Amino acid sequence: MTAWVEVLRAPVEQNLEPFSRYLHSQGVVVYVFEQSGLQCLCVPSDIDPTRLRQLIEQWNRGEVNAHIDGYQNSAAGKYIPAPTVFSQWQKFPLTLGLLVLSSLTFFMISTPWGESLGGMHWLANMTMQLLAIDGENFSLQAELPGIDQWWRYWSPIFLHFSWMHIVFNGLMLLEMGRRIEIAQGSRRLFFLVMICALVSNLAQFFVDPGNVFGGMSGVIYALISYGWLYQRLEPAASIDMPAGLMTMMLLWLVLCFSGLVTMVGMGKIANAAHVGGLLSGLVLAWLLVKTTSPVLPSQKES
Secondary structure (H helix, E strand, O other), rough: OOOOEEEEEOOOOOOOOOHHHHHOOOOOOOOOEEEEEEEEEEEOOOOOHHHHHHHHHHHHHHOOOOOOOOOEEEOOOOEEOOOOOHHHHHHHHHHHHHHHHHHHHOOOOOHHHHHHHHHHHHHHOOOHHHHHHEEOOOEOOOOOOOHHHHHHOOHHHHHOOOOHHHHHHHHHHHHHHHHHHHHHHHHHHHHHHHHHHHHHHHHHHHHOOOOOOOOHHHHHHHHHHHHHHHHOOOOHHHOOOOOOOOHHHHHHHHHHHOOOOOHOOOOOHHOOOOOOHHHHHHHHHHHHHHHOOOOOOOHOOO
């Protein structure tokens, strides 16, 4: 559990974004929320108090410019770049774990090197339906797995069948997974992934049980819709979802349903999984906001 300390309080009409961006450029995570008509800015309690005091003094003296991606120390003339996505990798280990498992599975089932290491047997143990492989012949049993093969209800999210598939899903998972994990903790992200993966996989199975399917797309749709609605119902959540991302993904969903994506050679799209993920993310966001306390910084679990 991460403990946080309050740095300052300010009127709601005061713009704290420049100061927040400045602290973020120095690798300091910032949480801003409203309480009793005032804005409260908090930072992790494990930050060095001396360093924090120096950063605040530099800001108050006007020695920095937070309106650019990096910042310029005007006194020293030294440019310090803004932190990269992976500079805070310790704060989103589950997101990175999901990326590693997806990449490893892709290597095993979709590359010649992986196939030579038994990738087809790897594939046969990760599809939702039971898949028997005899040389170049495949036999698919269009039935739900038994309790003795429980992992099959979740394992299809790690299956990706092309470079475009794994790269696109990997980037989107990194974008949304890390934001939710940093803002609300690894346990919340784990809960979301488990529920939404199950819903999206079952939705795709019941719509098309006779075909192998896979991919993280259903979970990604769920994380996007969850972040979009949760952020609107609970603005203090600080998920910081990119503007326009929900609109972009809805447009992509319509494009996939139109059949154009398949026609241009991008393969058959698991639309039911996308819809299942989208709806489950919305439902979970609404339920969690209405039935639980907001995930404040002092309550985050990692």
